[in-house]
Amino acid sequence: MPLVERYIFGLTAKAFIGILVILTAVIWTTQALRELDLVTAKGQTIWIFFAITGLTIPSLSVILAPVALFGAAAWALNRLNGDSEIVVMSAAGVGPGRLLRPLLALALIVSTFVGLMSVWAIPESLRLLRTQLTQVRADVVANILREGQFTRIENNLVVHVRERRGGALLGIFVQDARDAPQEVTYLAERGQIVEERGSTFLVLEDGSVQRRESAGKDPAIVVFQRYAFDLSPFTGASEVTSYKPRERYTSELMSPDANDSAYKAQPGRFRAELHERLVNPLYPVAFMLIAFAALGRPRTTRQSRATAILAAVVAVAATRIAGLGVTNLLVSTAWAVAAVYALPILAGAAALAFAFRRPRAAGPRPGASGPVAAARA
Structure with missing residues (x-):
């Protein structure tokens, strides 16, 4: 790559990395603030917080x-x-084609990056995110049972733990009034959280169960040495994982299982997700060509570039919004697949044609006077 092209490539690449990092950091921060309850309410560590919120970065980078x-x-x-x-x-003989080459090379690199994110990294990250969130839900009961506090797991279910010693829970109190008017109270000297075959149990040892059927009646008390209280309904650990179209591998979208209940319910979602992944790499090239069409020609310092920049911003925004609209249309209309690919291709082709158009030759205005008009006369 000649020196001039390396200079343009390096200048643009540094700006691209800086802008991408700043935009990703800003958007990621706004998204991560929504998940602060992982640390505050659900008792997870700061590393789990960063691991879970960091899995959204591939999806952000594609956009x-x-x-x-x-x-x-x-x-x-x-x-x-x-x-x-x-x-x-331009005066030294560097034409628009040579100015475009380093920009096009960078656009192809970015397109490859976007393609890898869309086809491979996003479904992988979303699946891992689903697994992490499932583990958090499964572990939340063990983490929110704090010493000396009455914890409301859900309506009419309260748990109290006197002390936590390693993995053991000491002095356990559980009040279960979900099945009104019956109220069940569990008291145990010790206990622990146990996960077995996809289910989560609070195993109580050396305690008693008090059942009160209705007000005014004496409770029935049963002493036990070991009792398992099922926590699976509150953890979601026993649920069968059903991946959304966005979480499916690209190969699964290309050849979906005809017996898959999710595919039967929303085949259009699978089709739209597949073509959205495949068309995403076209947008970096189209956007770069729009920028080049607006600002790639030489301009003097007296010529305003604000109008050209504004027109380019409007063109990029219109192209992206139209692309999202066509993708949504593809959910219900199969023939829209042609428009999904045609939109960025036509936008880039129109920008390329505009960038390499021949400027009109300057001529005398009608009625002009002077040497040129005299010569023509």
């Missing part, structure tokens, strides 16, 4: 990478124009 590339290309071209570098390059 933000084309936008970051557009911003980087627009910034780099605007800077080159502002410093009159494009004017000097």
Whole structure:
């Protein structure tokens, strides 16, 4: 790659990385704040918090990478124009094609990155996220049982633990009034959380069960040495995992199981998800070409570039919004698959044609006077 092209490539690549990191950090922070209850209410460690929220980054990068590339290309071209570098390059014989080559190379790299994220990383991260959240739900009962506090697991179910010593729970009190008017109270000297065959139990030892059928009656008391209280309904650990279309592997979307209940219920979702993954790599190239069409020609410092930048932003926003609309249409209409791919391709082709259009030759205005008009006369 010649020196000029390396210079443009490096300038744009650095801007792209900076913009992508900043945008991802801002959006990730807003998303992560919603999950603070993992630490505050559900007793998880800060590392679990970062692990779970970090799994959303591949999904964010697919959306933000084309936008970051557009911003980087627009910034780099605007800077080159502002410093009159494009004017000097043009005067030295560097045409629009050579200016486009480093930008196109960067766009292809970003497209490859977006493609890998869409086809492989996103479903992997979302599946891992589902597994992590399931483990958090399964572990939440063990983590929220804090010493000396009455914990309401759900309505009419309260648990109290006097002391936690390692994995053991000492001085356990459980009041279960879900099956009104019957009220059941469990008292135990010790206990522990046990997971077995996908189910979670609070195993109580050396205690008693008091059952009160209705007000005014004496409770029936039963002493036990070992009793298992089922916590699976509150953990969701026993539920059969059913992956959403976005969490399915790309191979599963290409060849879905005809007997899959989720596919039978929403075949359009599977179709839309598959083609959305395949079309995502086209948007970085289209957005870069739009930026180049708006700012790739040499301009003097007296020529305003604000209108061109605004037009490029509007074109990018319109293309992306239209793409989302067509993808949603694909859920219910199979023929919309052609429009899904045609939209970014046509947007990029139109931008490319505009960038390499021939400027109209300047001529005398009608009624002009002067040497040129006299010569024509």
